[in-house]
Amino acid sequence: MTMVQVRPAPAPARRSVPGRIRVISGITVASLALLFAALAVGSSSARDGLRVIGRDAGPQVVASAGLYLALSDMDAQVANLLVIGRDYGPRRAEALKQYDARRVEAHRALLEAFELSGDNEAERQTVRSVLDGLGRYERLAGQALLLNDQANHAAGPPPDDVVRTYRTATDLMRLVLLPQAYNLTLESGTIVRRTYDEKALMVPLVRVAVAVAGLVALGCLIWLQVFLARRFRRVFGPALMAATVTTAVAMIFGVNVLSQDERALRTAKSDGFDSVLTLARARAISNSMQGDQSRYLLDKERADTYEHTYLDKSLSVVYYEAGNLSTYHQQVSSGTTGGLGMLGPELVGRDGAKVMRAYQDFQRADAAFRRLVTDGRANEAVAERLGRTMTAFGSYDQALQSMAKSHEQVFERAIGTGENALDNLWRLMPFAIGAIGLLVIAGVWPRLKEYR
Amino acid sequence: MKRVLAVALVLVALAAAGCGMSGRESILDKDELVIGVRTDLPSVGFRAGGKFDGFDVDVARYVAGRLGKEVSFLGVLAADREKVLTQGRADLVVATFTIDQDRKQRVLFAGPYHVSYQDILTRRDDTISNVRDLKGRKICEVQGANAAKRVVEERGVAAQVVPFPDYKRCLAALKDRQVDAVTTNDVILAGLAAEDGSGLRLANAQFNEQRSGIGMAKGDVAGCEAVNRAITDMYQSGTAKKLLDKWFGKSGLDLSTIAVPQFEGCS
Numbered sequence: 001m002t003m004v005q006v007r008p009a010p011a012p013a014r015r016s017v018p019g020r021i022r023v024i025s026g027i028t029v030a031s032l033a034l035l036f037a038a039l040a041v042g043s044s045s046a047r048d049g050l051r052v053i054g055r056d057a058g059p060q061v062v063a064s065a066g067l068y069l070a071l072s073d074m075d076a077q078v079a080n081l082l083v084i085g086r087d088y089g090p091r092r093a094e095a096l097k098q099y100d101a102r103r104v105e106a107h108r109a110l111l112e113a114f115e116l117s118g119d120n121e122a123e124r125q126t127v128r129s130v131l132d133g134l135g136r137y138e139r140l141a142g143q144a145l146l147l148n149d150q151a152n153h154a155a156g157p158p159p160d161d162v163v164r165t166y167r168t169a170t171d172l173m174r175l176v177l178l179p180q181a182y183n184l185t186l187e188s189g190t191i192v193r194r195t196y197d198e199k200a201l202m203v204p205l206v207r208v209a210v211a212v213a214g215l216v217a218l219g220c221l222i223w224l225q226v227f228l229a230r231r232f233r234r235v236f237g238p239a240l241m242a243a244t245v246t247t248a249v250a251m252i253f254g255v256n257v258l259s260q261d262e263r264a265l266r267t268a269k270s271d272g273f274d275s276v277l278t279l280a281r282a283r284a285i286s287n288s289m290q291g292d293q294s295r296y297l298l299d300k301e302r303a304d305t306y307e308h309t310y311l312d313k314s315l316s317v318v319y320y321e322a323g324n325l326s327t328y329h330q331q332v333s334s335g336t337t338g339g340l341g342m343l344g345p346e347l348v349g350r351d352g353a354k355v356m357r358a359y360q361d362f363q364r365a366d367a368a369f370r371r372l373v374t375d376g377r378a379n380e381a382v383a384e385r386l387g388r389t390m391t392a393f394g395s396y397d398q399a400l401q402s403m404a405k406s407h408e409q410v411f412e413r414a415i416g417t418g419e420n421a422l423d424n425l426w427r428l429m430p431f432a433i434g435a436i437g438l439l440v441i442a443g444v445w446p447r448l449k450e451y452r
Numbered sequence: 453m454k455r456v457l458a459v460a461l462v463l464v465a466l467a468a469a470g471c472g473m474s475g476r477e478s479i480l481d482k483d484e485l486v487i488g489v490r491t492d493l494p495s496v497g498f499r500a501g502g503k504f505d506g507f508d509v510d511v512a513r514y515v516a517g518r519l520g521k522e523v524s525f526l527g528v529l530a531a532d533r534e535k536v537l538t539q540g541r542a543d544l545v546v547a548t549f550t551i552d553q554d555r556k557q558r559v560l561f562a563g564p565y566h567v568s569y570q571d572i573l574t575r576r577d578d579t580i581s582n583v584r585d586l587k588g589r590k591i592c593e594v595q596g597a598n599a600a601k602r603v604v605e606e607r608g609v610a611a612q613v614v615p616f617p618d619y620k621r622c623l624a625a626l627k628d629r630q631v632d633a634v635t636t637n638d639v640i641l642a643g644l645a646a647e648d649g650s651g652l653r654l655a656n657a658q659f660n661e662q663r664s665g666i667g668m669a670k671g672d673v674a675g676c677e678a679v680n681r682a683i684t685d686m687y688q689s690g691t692a693k694k695l696l697d698k699w700f701g702k703s704g705l706d707l708s709t710i711a712v713p714q715f716e717g718c719s
Contacts, residue, residue, distance in 0.1 A: 172709065340553065
């Protein structure tokens with residue numbers, strides 16, 4: 001039985017015209033399917049990339065950086081309240097208000113970070129651990145503030161029991177909670193880099209595949225027309241010609257959209273996300289630097305530790321070769337940057353110059369503040385800390401923030417452009433698929449009918 | 453159809469990725485990692501009976517285990533740490549390698565895996581409790597280490613620096629009252645004090661935060677991120693606390709707050 005089947009099988013296909021039409025049409029439809037399948041794979045890959053980078057990791061950077069800033073500022077405000085003492089009434093009320101506002105912000109940011117962490121178990125555990133720790137921190141900070149009120153001391157370092165209680169609180173904040181918030185921000189950076197590397201490889205490859213599949217489909221359509229023209233002595237098959245043109249347009253449109261998305265991903269990452277992440281980290285570290293100023297004033301025994309962490313953080317933000325803080329202050333005010341440190345590559349253009357000027361101002365204020373502390377003029381040092389250094393930090397932070405804003409806009413625009421291009425493509429593609437299908441049938445069916 | 457195409461494309465992509473990375477291998481592509489550890493620091497990184505042991509060694513084992521790699525250790529001294537990485541003799545260096553901006557220009561740092569402080573070791577009867585108390589006192593300086601210099605230059609404390617070739621002789625001099633204090637990384641001091649066993653006192657002064665990172669060859673961003681995730685696991689699972697208790701629980705080191713390391717970032 002098998003022997004019988006093997007021999008005659010190819011014969012009818014070679015001989016009968018309808019058989020050949022069916023085979024060529026089959027190949028054409030298959031190649032068209034390949035084209036649209038490639039387009040679908042490419043689009044879903046690009047869309048996935050845009051979603052991970054634009055809707056998950058990007059917002060997670062903003063949420064976790066917001067968490068860090070809120071937490072760090074809570075601790076700084078507690079330190080401020082402890083050095084203010086019974087003097088500076090309005091400042092005190094202001095610091096209390098800001099502490100409460102930051103607490104609310106921190107709780108919100110935690111909720112948001114938890115939602116955005118999706119099914120990433122390590123991230124979720126980090127958020128949970130920060131949540132647990134924050135409750136403990138608030139209790140300890142409350143105790144320190146209560147003891148501080150009872151002590152009713154003049155502006156300057158509070159009594160020892162206050163300092164000791166605050167130490168437990170700030171250690172929890174600085175050594176346990178803040179690093180976790182910071183690492184959450186970095187983890188988003190890792191996710192973006194991985195996704196981007198994968199997509200930057202995948203999308204161009206799929207684009208080539210779409211082009212190849214498209215050319216094959218066009219070739220098949222032309223082959224079908226040439227065959228029909230020869231057999232049936234017709235020069236034009238309008239339906240098939242329309243199908244060919246539609247296929248060509250779909251292919252060109254598809255390739256175009258994929259390369260647009262490739263560009264969108266690149267812009268979103270390199271011109272947007274990378275800078276947003278760097279600036280978020282720089283803002284976080286800078287904020288804890290101003291906290292270190294208050295802590296330096298507050299805790300005499302640990303003053304050296306806090307001065308060193310301040311220097312260490314300064315070095316990581318804008319690097320100069322400096323073995324101690326006063327050398328660093330001198331180097332910063334000299335103005336030239338070697339482009340090293342976290343902010344190094346960002347300090348370009350007008351915005352960069354503005355940030356640098358604000359940073360110099362902040363460091364100058366820091367030098368003046370520390371001179372007052374070492375001279376033992378505690379009351380004036382408190383005034384300086386709450387006055388000039390705070391204002392200088394405020395404008396430095398503002399400059400960083402406005403620089404970040406412009407990168408955020410680039411980021412959001414790129415993600416939006418990429419998503420729009422895909423939306424437009426797939427708004428039209430179903431029609432193109434339907435039209436091509438109908439046109440192929442319209443072109444082939446009447447010819448097959450002639451054999452009935 | 454879609455799936456077949458996707459699979460084919462992924463295969464092509466992987467092949468292309470393989471070609472692209474061949475110039476600079478990631479630690480993730482290796483089955484076995486050579487990890488540089490110290491051999492001269494009791495409790496931190498030392499060799500006992502031909503076997504490497506200590507806190508750093510346990511951390512190295514944990515990280516390699518999380519990455520699913522076999523480990524072989526390479527003994528390094530302080531001065532070799534950068535060299536073994538740049539020459540490609542070690543894949544990772546876990547050897548109380550303090551992260552600083554200068555080193556970062558030549559090596560990539562994953563971690564830190566542990567945050568420690570510069571601290572002071574004194575005789576039990578001495579009252580030194582703070583770096584300021586070192587003013588006018590004699591402190592020992594081990595050649596090649598910059599800890600004593602940092603007291604004088606960075607902190608501006610006028611201590612008298614007395615040079616010694618290694619920690620062993622430093623400790624002997626401390627007990628003989630030729631010097632009044634030894635200062636360096638607290639885990640190193642804790643290890644030395646525990647080994648010495650004669651009741652030297654760690655001041656827990658905790659000045660100068662020191663972040664010990666895991667050194668890697670520059671450029672291996674994916675590898676560095678994977679190491680960071682392993683370190684996150686080490687802290688989240690409580691292993692870090694267990695290891696610190698195991699090696700420093702009885703050394704006088706203050707372990708009341710286990711600091712979570714804030715990562716340096718891999719790019």
